[in-house]
Amino acid sequence: DIQLTQSPSSLSASVGDRVTIACRASQSISTYLHWYQQKPGKAPQLLICGASTLRSGVPSRFSGSGSGTDFTLTISSLQPEDFATYYCQQSYSTPRTFGQGTKVDIK
Amino acid sequence: QVQLQESGPGLVKPSETLSLTCTVSGASINNYYWSWIRQPPGNKLEWIGYISYTGSTNYNPSLKSRVTMSLDRSKNQLSLNLGSVTAADTAVYYCARDYGGSETYRWFDSWGQGTLVTVSS
Numbered sequence: 001d002i003q004l005t006q007s008p009s010s011l012s013a014s015v016g017d018r019v020t021i022a023c024r025a026s027q028s029i030s031t032y033l034h035w036y037q038q039k040p041g042k043a044p045q046l047l048i049c050g051a052s053t054l055r056s057g058v059p060s061r062f063s064g065s066g067s068g069t070d071f072t073l074t075i076s077s078l079q080p081e082d083f084a085t086y087y088c089q090q091s092y093s094t095p096r097t098f099g100q101g102t103k104v105d106i107k
Numbered sequence: 108q109v110q111l112q113e114s115g116p117g118l119v120k121p122s123e124t125l126s127l128t129c130t131v132s133g134a135s136i137n138n139y140y141w142s143w144i145r146q147p148p149g150n151k152l153e154w155i156g157y158i159s160y161t162g163s164t165n166y167n168p169s170l171k172s173r174v175t176m177s178l179d180r181s182k183n184q185l186s187l188n189l190g191s192v193t194a195a196d197t198a199v200y201y202c203a204r205d206y207g208g209s210e211t212y213r214w215f216d217s218w219g220q221g222t223l224v225t226v227s228s
Contacts, residue, residue: 030211032211032212034214034215036215042220043201043203043219043220043221044152044201044215044218045218046214046215046216049207049214049216050212055216087151087152089152089214089215091207091211091212091213091214092211093211094165094167095154095156095167095168095169096142096154097154098151098152098153098154099151100151101151101152
């Protein structure tokens with residue numbers, strides 16, 4: 001199975017901060033890497049597919065980059081509604097796997 | 108807009124079979140792939156497997172011996188059966204549309220709200 005390791009596991013930030021979350025794959029997965037946002041008690045929601053393609057309707061403050069084994073999700077200016085847990089997920093091979101999540105909370 | 112709704116028992120006894128249904132609206136199950144994903148309390152997401160519009164399946168090897176997925180085309184529903192459950196199967200179970208252009212370029216673009224299944228006697 002391909003392991004995805006996110007860092008950090010949690011972070012505290014303020015509204016307006018620039019936030020960066022990393023996701024490292026245990027082997028090269030090209031750009032078959034996707035990002036989700038999950039709020040408490042809710043299902044995850046797709047933010048970015050193919051490492052860098054923003055889903056329609058997702059604010060442009062979200063961006064993704066990377067290929068191979070190293071990927072990054074960036075929130076350029078954190079907003080109150082962005083406090084949530086973020087997961088990366090690979091589709092390069094089955095079983096599909098997720099990172100352990102990065103919880104973003106209020107400083 | 109695609110909507111998915113999971114339903115089924117919230118409590119299952121150890122060694123029994125967990126059975127869930129996902130009702131899809133806004134899209135035909137005959138046109139897409141569909142996945143089941145679970146999330147134990149406080150834990151990360153785990154992909155259980157997918158079923159395609161043809162009925163072909165791909166299960167997570169960690170669960171393969173206990174999992175069965177099926178489609179009910181007349182009701183536009185998909186189903187999940189997980190046998191011989193233990194407390195480790197306690198989780199929120201989600202169904203999701205498995206969308207993309209190829210076997211490797213796929214993502215989960217629409218999710219149900221999830222249903223908590225507790226395994227306990």
